[in-house]
Each structure stands twice: as structure tokens, then as C-alpha cells.
Amino acid sequence: MRIPSSRVVQTIAAALAVGVIATGCSSERSKDDGGGGDTFVFGAAGDPSSLDPALASDGETFRVTRQAFEALIEHEPGGSELVGGLAKSWESDPTGTKWTFKLREGVKFHDGEKLTAEAVCKNYDHWFNWTGTYQNSAVSYYWQTIMGGFAKNEAEDAPKANYKSCTAQDELTAVIEVNEATANLPGGFSLQALAIHSPKAIDAYQKQQATGEDDAISYPKYSQEAGTVAGTGPFRITDWDKGNKEVTLERFDDYWGDKAGVEKLVFRTIAEESARRQALQAGNIDGYDLVAPSDVATLEKEGYQVPVRGVFNIFYVGFSQEANKSLQKKEVRQAIAHAIDRDNIVKTQLPEGGVTATQFMPDTVDGHSDKVTTYPFDTAKAKSLLEQAKEQNLAVDFCYPTEVTRPYMPAPADLFELMKTDLEKAGIKVTPKPMKWAPTYLDATENGSCDLHMLGWTGDFNDAYNFIGTWFGGYDKQWGFRDAKVFDALKAASSEPDQAKRVELYKKANEVIMDYLPGVPVSSSPPAIAFAKNVNPPKVSPLTQENFAEVSFK
Structure with missing residues (x-):
């Protein structure tokens, strides 16, 4: 992702002075409701570009959406091996063109919809049938990278479509077919850009359009404010305060897996690394990413936790x-x-x-x-x-x-x-x-x-x-x-x-x-990530795919 790692894909904001960083202070997190502390605040290096990961290619967007959306396949915590996500198992035919996914039972979307094979297919067909600005590679970067073009390509340089179809074999069995075998699969099924959305949300998405071209693209309203997007993850997105450069997520109590260790998760954009470090030292945030190399030893001496990821x-x-x-x-x-x-x-x-x-x-x-x-x-x-x-x-x-x-x-x-x-x-x-x-x-x-x-x-x-x-x-x-x-x-x-x-x-x-x-x-390079002394941190990932549901307070 540009982060492209992996279309890396895909992130910013003006630096915030430490003095104005107030949300999520230690007194607010002193409560214990039995599920961990109240609010965990993470200092991000940049703003997300969209609340719909299908429209993104950058790591700051995916850091946020990964907590709310899940793909058919995921990576093991802290590693790069593929494991079951919304699909508890998967297999391909000998030609590598037909992929069968057995979905988990009892999975709910944040809006109450059930996860079914038809819901999965609705997502893939939605992306395949994008038109207009959605076919711009800046908007549909990962779809084009993994699945090629669209049902009807509108640009001469659009890639040939490799996606063929998705069929609901039964309620919890989805079969995705591609035209040619590719090394992008099965790994591509793990991408945030191909994470699964509620079918009700997709109906709302389809009523809106991205517009513009080149470096003057306007993203659809639903992707720029909370309230419409709905995934299956351990958190649901409840607010995007662009003025204060914060995205707030709340624990989803109907989550199918282990419940999140904190009630609220806040991503606050602090563009300058030194300001992120000072915010952590002041107790105004509980962790931040992309620690300056010169700060690692200092933070460790002060008792902060500074794990270093593998090079990827x-x-x-x-x-x-x-x-x-x-x-x-x-x-x-x-x-x-x-x-x-x-x-x-x-x-x-x-x-x-x-x-x-x-x-x-x-x-x-x-x-x-x-x-x-x-x-x-x-x-x-x-x-x-x-x-x-x-x-x-x-x-x-x-x-x-x-x-x-x-x-x-x-x-x-x-x-x-x-x-x-x-x-x-x-x-x-x-x-x-x-x-x-x-x-x-x-x-x-x-x-x-x-x-x-x-x-x-x-x-x-x-x-x-x-x-x-x-x-x-x-x-x-x-x-x-x-x-x-x-x-x-x-x-x-x-x-x-x-x-x-x-x-x-x-x-x-x-x-x-x-x-x-x-x-x-x-x-x-091996990027470092920092956490406060009183935090039980998540397993750090060489893919920078940390799961903040694993976070709790000591």
C-alpha cells in the first residue's frame, strides 16, 4: 500500500500544537467498564482520504478503515501469513480461476444486516460495474490492480477485466471467478480495498457519484462523513471531525469475534513527528506511528514501548x-x-x-x-x-x-x-x-x-x-x-x-x-511505533496492519 505493500497504497494534516490536543486525556480514560479503558487516542501522521476503503490506496486511510471493515481473508496478527477473515476457509480450483469461500455464521454488519454470500457478491459486482470517475485509477486503484478493468471500460488505457463473476452457491458459500490465474490471488482478497460492506450501505453508495478527474477529484459525500458506511469490524465509525482532524470509532458490541478492549478509538492527525512525540509524552495521546529514528532510544529510556516492525x-x-x-x-x-x-x-x-x-x-x-x-x-x-x-x-x-x-x-x-x-x-x-x-x-x-x-x-x-x-x-x-x-x-x-x-x-x-x-x-526501512506506558499494545505488523481491538489499558 502506498501505502502503496502492498497499490502501496495509499494522509495528512497541518501540524497541531501540543497545547490544543485535549480529547482523550488521562482523566477521560480513567473509567473502567469491564471492557478496558474508555478511549484510546492514536496520533496518525495524516488524514484518511475516504471512509470507504474501496476508494483509497493509502495507509492512513486503511489504518482507520481496517478497524471497521473486514475482508474475506486477513493476515495473522503480527505476521504476513493469510488466515480466515469473513471467510472461515477458502480454496481454488486447479486452474486458479475459481475461488470458493465458506463464510462465518452469525456475522452482522454495523447497520444490522447479515453477512451472506449474496452480500459478498453485491460488493464485487458493485465495484465491477463502476462508471465515470470511479474508473479513474486514482479512485479505483486497487480494484484495477487486482481485478483489472470493469464491466464496460470507458478509457482506452483501462486494463482488461479479469473479474468474471460472483455466485452465491448457498447462503454462506460465495464463489468468485476470474478469467485468468494471477499471483494477485488469494492475497488480493485480503485487501482493505476489497473489504465487505453492508448491502444496505451499497444501495446508498450507488445513489452518489465521484466527479472530476486527474488531481481535481471530488469524492462522494458518503465517503467523507460518518453515518452511511457499514462494515463488520470490531469498531464502527461514528464521526469524522475534519476541523479537528479526528476520526472516532466506537466498539461494536455485536461483533462476531473478540470484543474490542476499549469503548472508543480516536485517530487524531498530528502531521509533525515531533508534535506526535510531545503529545505522547504529555499524556494527550496513547500511541503514535512513524517514530523518528533519533527518538526511539529516548522514548525507551523514558519507559515508553517502542516496538520496531520488520522490513516490508x-x-x-x-x-x-x-x-x-x-x-x-x-x-x-x-x-x-x-x-x-x-x-x-x-x-x-x-x-x-x-x-x-x-x-x-x-x-x-x-x-x-x-x-x-x-x-x-x-x-x-x-x-x-x-x-x-x-x-x-x-x-x-x-x-x-x-x-x-x-x-x-x-x-x-x-x-x-x-x-x-x-x-x-x-x-x-x-x-x-x-x-x-x-x-x-x-x-x-x-x-x-x-x-x-x-x-x-x-x-x-x-x-x-x-x-x-x-x-x-x-x-x-x-x-x-x-x-x-x-x-x-x-x-x-x-x-x-x-x-x-x-x-x-x-x-x-x-x-x-x-x-x-x-x-x-x-x-x-523498519518503521517504529510507540505506545504509552499504561497501554497493552496490539501485535505490530510488518504490513502496518495493526488491529486496535487488541488494545487495552493496564
Whole structure:
């Protein structure tokens, strides 16, 4: 998810002064009703973009919606293995094109509706039949990544639909069929963007439309305020106070599984990492994510809990070859790669355990190759390549996000300044283009509006295709290139049913991608998350998929 991990997908807000952070203070949480403390407040790095996860691709949205919506398949707590979600079991036929899900009994949606196979199919058919702005990849990013296009594609560059049908075999058996086997499944069934909504809610969704295009998209009203969306999770969304940058969720007492350990869960956007740390130290919040590497030891000495997740992300500089035609020259792309001192970024900006990337996936995922073409820091070589390309006066717009930190990108402005300096030393003129993260920056990068941009991905599930296939399995506006050799390499890997053979094909695909060089993979890093001394924290996830229903107060 951009977080894309995993379409990573997919997040912001102006920094709040610690002095004005009042909700969820310790006195408010001193009550004990037998189910844990009253309110748990978490400091998020950015605003969600939508309360409907199907319209999102960013981690800050999914952090919120994951507490309220569940998918057919989930990941084990604290790990990356697939386990039952709303489906207690699942299986595919030998061709990998027919998936059968046995649903749990007695599951209720937040609006009182029952979970049935027909409800599941209503969700998938709803997404498949999207029209208009919903077919924009900035809105339906994950549907297009996992299932391809729509019942009727309206754009020439829309992917071919792979979704075929969903059938309710009986009340609690749903059968989903796709046209071709893909490495995106079964992992794709675990995505928040494909989490299951109440059929009554979907009826309400269908009466509203997203509008606009490119970086001027207006999302439907139901997705921007609480009251309509309804999932099956341990919490239900009850309020989104955009003025105070807070989303409030309440415990859902009819939840089918273990009840949440707190009555209320509040996500408060505090964009600046230092302000999040100060809020925790002041007792105004109970936890926060994306701890600055320099703060980990200090917080631990003060008695705070600061678990570090495993490495499962990638940070990269993307090129849009349609936004800037000079980037269509391979020598120019190579020059930019050689101009950026990635080792310095890892050394000065990332926590201990950060590594310089050689390809568009971390080395913790099977399919990572040790035979890819590499581009070590070399300013003189960068200048020479620009000469060869007759681009000594190359000028680029370089977009970067404001008011946000991400697991792979702890301080965007600092990272941008380092890379801007490196590029200018190679003779490249850089025009800064700062943008608010959600939805402006995400929409602009998704639509290929930036010559260069900074982005990254935290894996959604443990398969190499969730990284490299997310971007390079076919034409993508973010990158704006068409190269049959790259696309064919990914297609060969995706369609190979044998896991061992598929891993070898992923290695070959990584080698093809890094020879073509659509962008510059920079680094992977292990993000830390912090909790107050009196909190029983959830299991931390390498996929950043923490379940806050596991939280309680000591």
C-alpha cells in the first residue's frame, strides 16, 4: 500500500500544537467498564482520504478503515501469513480461476444486516460495474490492480477485466471467478480495498457519484462523513471531525469475534513527528506511528514501548515519461539514478536496519535478485550520461508531499532536499512542487502529473507481484511508459502456478525492470511505533496492519 505493500497504497494534516490536543486525556480514560479503558487516542501522521476503503490506496486511510471493515481473508496478527477473515476457509480450483469461500455464521454488519454470500457478491459486482470517475485509477486503484478493468471500460488505457463473476452457491458459500490465474490471488482478497460492506450501505453508495478527474477529484459525500458506511469490524465509525482532524470509532458490541478492549478509538492527525512525540509524552495521546529514528532510544529510556516492525517496504523516486519527454531517454533515467546518493539517505535519514535498495522490492520478499543492474552514486557519470543524451540543460519538476510521514519516508522535505542537492550537482535544474498528501499529492502522482516524485509502498501481502506487479505489470499513468519486455516478464511470473518457478521468474523480472529503469528504488526501512506506558499494545505488523481491538489499558 502506498501505502502503496502492498497499490502501496495509499494522509495528512497541518501540524497541531501540543497545547490544543485535549480529547482523550488521562482523566477521560480513567473509567473502567469491564471492557478496558474508555478511549484510546492514536496520533496518525495524516488524514484518511475516504471512509470507504474501496476508494483509497493509502495507509492512513486503511489504518482507520481496517478497524471497521473486514475482508474475506486477513493476515495473522503480527505476521504476513493469510488466515480466515469473513471467510472461515477458502480454496481454488486447479486452474486458479475459481475461488470458493465458506463464510462465518452469525456475522452482522454495523447497520444490522447479515453477512451472506449474496452480500459478498453485491460488493464485487458493485465495484465491477463502476462508471465515470470511479474508473479513474486514482479512485479505483486497487480494484484495477487486482481485478483489472470493469464491466464496460470507458478509457482506452483501462486494463482488461479479469473479474468474471460472483455466485452465491448457498447462503454462506460465495464463489468468485476470474478469467485468468494471477499471483494477485488469494492475497488480493485480503485487501482493505476489497473489504465487505453492508448491502444496505451499497444501495446508498450507488445513489452518489465521484466527479472530476486527474488531481481535481471530488469524492462522494458518503465517503467523507460518518453515518452511511457499514462494515463488520470490531469498531464502527461514528464521526469524522475534519476541523479537528479526528476520526472516532466506537466498539461494536455485536461483533462476531473478540470484543474490542476499549469503548472508543480516536485517530487524531498530528502531521509533525515531533508534535506526535510531545503529545505522547504529555499524556494527550496513547500511541503514535512513524517514530523518528533519533527518538526511539529516548522514548525507551523514558519507559515508553517502542516496538520496531520488520522490513516490508520500498521507497522510490518515480519518473513520469509522459509528463517530461526527456525521461523517455534511457541515458537520462540512468543519469538521475547515478546522481542520487542513496547510501547517504540511508545513513542520515533512516532508522537502524534501513538498507539501500537495488530493486523495487525489499530483500525480505522471495524473488529479490542479486543480479540486477545497479547504479552507484557517481556525479561525474551522471553528467557524462546527460551529455550523451544531449540533455545538459535538463530541467525537471520534482513533486514531494507535505504534512505527512510514511513508514518508508520518515521526513519527506528532508529527503527531497538531499536529492535536489544531488541532482543539481549533476547539472539538473530542479523545480520543487510541494503538495498536500491526500488527496492532492496521491492523485497527482497516480495520474502522472509530476516529472519526478517521491513515493513508496508497504506490501499488502507476501508476494513479489504485490510490489513489482503493482507498477509494472502493464501501462500505468504514474510511470507513463510502455515496454513489452517489462510487461511480458511480469505476465510470465504472474501466470505461473508453481511457486518455486514463479520466484525464479520474479528474479528475471526484477533484472528486466532494473535494466529498463522506470524510476530509482532508494531504500527500505523498519518503521517504529510507540505506545504509552499504561497501554497493552496490539501485535505490530510488518504490513502496518495493526488491529486496535487488541488494545487495552493496564
